[in-house]
Amino acid sequence: xxxxxxxxxxxxxxxxxxxxxxxxxxxxxxxxxxxxxxxxxxxxxxxxxxxxxxxxxxxxxxxxxxxxxxxxxxxxxxxxxxxxxxxxxxxxxxxxxxxxxxxxxxxxxxxxxxxxxxxxxxxxxxxxxxxxxxxxxxxxxxxxxxxxxxxxxxxxxxxxxxxxxxxxxxxxxxxxxxxxxxxxxxxxxxxxxxxxxxxxxxxxxxxxxxxxxxxxxxxxxxxxxxxxxxxxxxxxxxxxxxxxxxxxxxxxxxxxxxxxxxxxxxxxxxxxxxxxxxxxxxxxxxxxxxxxxxxxxxxxxxxxxxxxxxxxxxxxxxxxxxxxxxxxxxxxxxxxxxxxxxxxxxxxxxxxxxxxxxxxxxxxxxxxxxxxxxxxxxxxxxxxxxxxxxxxxxxxxxxxxxxxxxxxxxxxxxxxxxxxxxxxxxxxxxxxxxxxxxxxxxxxxxxxxxxxxxxxxxxxxxxxx
Amino acid sequence: xxxxxxxxxxxxxxxxxxxxxxxxxxxxxxxxxxxxxxxxxxxxxxxxxxxxxxxxxxxxxxxxxxxxxxxxxxxxxxxxxxxxxxxxxxxxxxxxxxxxxxxxxxxxxxxxxxxxxxxxxxxxxxxxxxxxxxxxxxxxxxxxxxxxxxxxxxxxxxxxxxxxxxxxxxxxxxxxxxxxxxxxxxxxxxxxxxxxxxxxxxxxxxxxxxxxxxxxxxxxxxxxxxxxxxxxxxxxxxxxxxxxxxxxxxxxxxxxxxxxxxxxxxxxxxxxxxxxxxxxxxxxxxxxxxxxxxxxxxxxxxxxxxxxxxxxxxxxxxxxxxxxxxxxxxxxxxxxxxxx
Numbered sequence: 001x002x003x004x005x006x007x008x009x010x011x012x013x014x015x016x017x018x019x020x021x022x023x024x025x026x027x028x029x030x031x032x033x034x035x036x037x038x039x040x041x042x043x044x045x046x047x048x049x050x051x052x053x054x055x056x057x058x059x060x061x062x063x064x065x066x067x068x069x070x071x072x073x074x075x076x077x078x079x080x081x082x083x084x085x086x087x088x089x090x091x092x093x094x095x096x097x098x099x100x101x102x103x104x105x106x107x108x109x110x111x112x113x114x115x116x117x118x119x120x121x122x123x124x125x126x127x128x129x130x131x132x133x134x135x136x137x138x139x140x141x142x143x144x145x146x147x148x149x150x151x152x153x154x155x156x157x158x159x160x161x162x163x164x165x166x167x168x169x170x171x172x173x174x175x176x177x178x179x180x181x182x183x184x185x186x187x188x189x190x191x192x193x194x195x196x197x198x199x200x201x202x203x204x205x206x207x208x209x210x211x212x213x214x215x216x217x218x219x220x221x222x223x224x225x226x227x228x229x230x231x232x233x234x235x236x237x238x239x240x241x242x243x244x245x246x247x248x249x250x251x252x253x254x255x256x257x258x259x260x261x262x263x264x265x266x267x268x269x270x271x272x273x274x275x276x277x278x279x280x281x282x283x284x285x286x287x288x289x290x291x292x293x294x295x296x297x298x299x300x301x302x303x304x305x306x307x308x309x310x311x312x313x314x315x316x317x318x319x320x321x322x323x324x325x326x327x328x329x330x331x332x333x334x335x336x337x338x339x340x341x342x343x344x345x346x347x348x349x350x351x352x353x354x355x356x357x358x359x360x361x362x363x364x365x366x367x368x369x370x371x372x373x374x375x376x377x378x379x380x381x382x383x384x385x386x387x388x389x390x391x392x393x394x395x396x397x398x399x400x401x402x403x404x405x406x407x408x409x410x411x412x413x414x415x416x417x418x419x420x421x422x423x424x425x426x427x428x429x430x431x432x433x434x435x436x437x438x439x440x441x442x443x444x445x446x447x448x449x450x451x452x453x454x455x456x457x458x459x460x461x462x463x464x465x
Numbered sequence: 466x467x468x469x470x471x472x473x474x475x476x477x478x479x480x481x482x483x484x485x486x487x488x489x490x491x492x493x494x495x496x497x498x499x500x501x502x503x504x505x506x507x508x509x510x511x512x513x514x515x516x517x518x519x520x521x522x523x524x525x526x527x528x529x530x531x532x533x534x535x536x537x538x539x540x541x542x543x544x545x546x547x548x549x550x551x552x553x554x555x556x557x558x559x560x561x562x563x564x565x566x567x568x569x570x571x572x573x574x575x576x577x578x579x580x581x582x583x584x585x586x587x588x589x590x591x592x593x594x595x596x597x598x599x600x601x602x603x604x605x606x607x608x609x610x611x612x613x614x615x616x617x618x619x620x621x622x623x624x625x626x627x628x629x630x631x632x633x634x635x636x637x638x639x640x641x642x643x644x645x646x647x648x649x650x651x652x653x654x655x656x657x658x659x660x661x662x663x664x665x666x667x668x669x670x671x672x673x674x675x676x677x678x679x680x681x682x683x684x685x686x687x688x689x690x691x692x693x694x695x696x697x698x699x700x701x702x703x704x705x706x707x708x709x710x711x712x713x714x715x716x717x718x719x720x721x722x723x724x725x726x727x728x729x730x731x732x733x734x735x736x737x738x739x740x741x742x743x744x745x746x747x748x749x750x751x752x753x754x755x756x757x758x759x760x761x762x763x764x765x766x767x768x769x770x771x772x773x774x775x776x777x778x779x780x781x782x783x784x785x786x787x788x789x790x791x792x793x794x795x796x797x798x799x800x801x802x803x804x805x
Contacts, residue, residue, distance in 0.1 A: 423581075446570055452676065454682060455685070459559075460559040462645045464643070
């Protein structure tokens, strides 16, 4: 019994390590001459609002009834492009014991939208040669008239496509290509000035906070393990206690919730092979501490170099999280294709399997697009990735979407068959290993081989018989 | 780089902790031939053999097994030194050898590309059928490839120069299994990589996740049986033989000792490891005779310096260069004759 108790307490301590590591909360005000009442300088409520705009938009994306639906489209656009007051948070909402504090977007931050922050460059991985905002607007248009986000003619699952691409084109792009990149320069948002007149945070402090807000990690992440953060994002009934670090009995969607990339990082890390989540949050905390230690003065060159090192750690690990997701969903798509090919050969019912294939493909595509909107041009890797995946899943008649016509309709043409497409998925996984060195490797098509190799291997040594 | 600098380089670059671990692992990992458990079982088997089949009393049996003449001979001491030197040199060599996973990955993708599709065979078959099939195929392919590579090491003159290191042992102990020239070590490692890589790729490609190996203590079933049943006695002075009929199917310890014999009638015989059928197929099987006395080594007469470590490691290269020169001049004279 005593042993059980001991094991249980170790497990609890592991899940919610109470010996306090710093939370991304309590950093003091350093702005020189600040006259307001704020005790702390951390602020990323605009980013928290965009997190719930994304989760709410995702929810709406799956609500089409298969007919053109102007009302749904308008509602989706109000979360995507408008700055309307009074928008309610459609997701996350209270779920059983997991009580959510806020119910309206305005409770987090007013007049926020997503479109203003979408990556503006062209998106070569999507048909039509469109910019980031155009791609999302087009997807929203099509999703509103789809059947629960799904279009069987193209195999597009818009709910997944929109969600994953927003995560890339807004959160990832804004954080690593803006806040953690050019906004760290000496002449932009200096640390010796408030971000805006009267604000309790310096230029650089707020820049750093905004990047943190886009990552989507709970402020107490360093006191949680990956499994716990994963549970919070999933709103498990026992996760309230893990999330609610201020002890008010509710989960604040501002800084106690896990969203987007932080959720995926936790998902990979809980496998035990990687530590992306903690690498990223630790770098955010360390960078924030460095800014606090600068005491409202401009950063010295040495300080800026160190801050940029933390920024690189964040960007590199973040990119790996997305590459791991590409790897994972390429593996899921491969396995779906394997099942589909089998069902086709045996004349089985493929409808359900095909839907799963479309969902996994959309997750793969969404993350593959996301990977290309970071702070580095991926060059040849992006070309290969887009070519291997194509503009759509390979459909039953061995066709794929090849482009858009003048009216914005998808054009399909013959492509490789579904069996050959499996090899493309395998190559996508290989590309993620070769170019990014992914380690978690969920849904590894070659995992069975690795396990067998371990069993057979006895290590290389000079032996005879 | 001066000699002194080379030595210094190796001392600095060597991961001494890893070397220590490798040595320990050789005796503590059930995947290794000289795992302490297998050694203990071999002592037990040897004792039973001497006590009940050879009618020796317990004391005699004990002193025969642990004979100082065997375990502390010049040859055995060289075995121990070679064991350590090879462990050290393989810290540098092993990372350069392609892994079986790399071979498997390449072949898996090649098959995918070649066939254009992948349909899993035997999806509805129970797992045990596929595991049995894998375990048996691996056993047969592994044993045959060991046999065949061993045969080549004897019959290809350039390879024999390196394999001679192993045959220069005058006394046999379980550690003699490590008395191997590094060049031969590399050849054997590549054999294992190829066999495992090819088999893993083929089975996973065609049978999917059900492809697996039966294991005991994490060791492949057949390797485990082979090792528990006294594989270590192959390199020993305990001449355990099987009945003739059985020796035509399984290589007994004494049959391998015959392979090490200095008697010319025994040269290039009994290449096999577990199965004797390969030797039968290639006409190289010799069964044992009762009361047979065997001397081990390359020649009847012991040569001065034959257990010298520098000689053991470097003589093969010198001989190889003479061999190549001889071949070159033979080709030249052949060419001249042709001109005439």
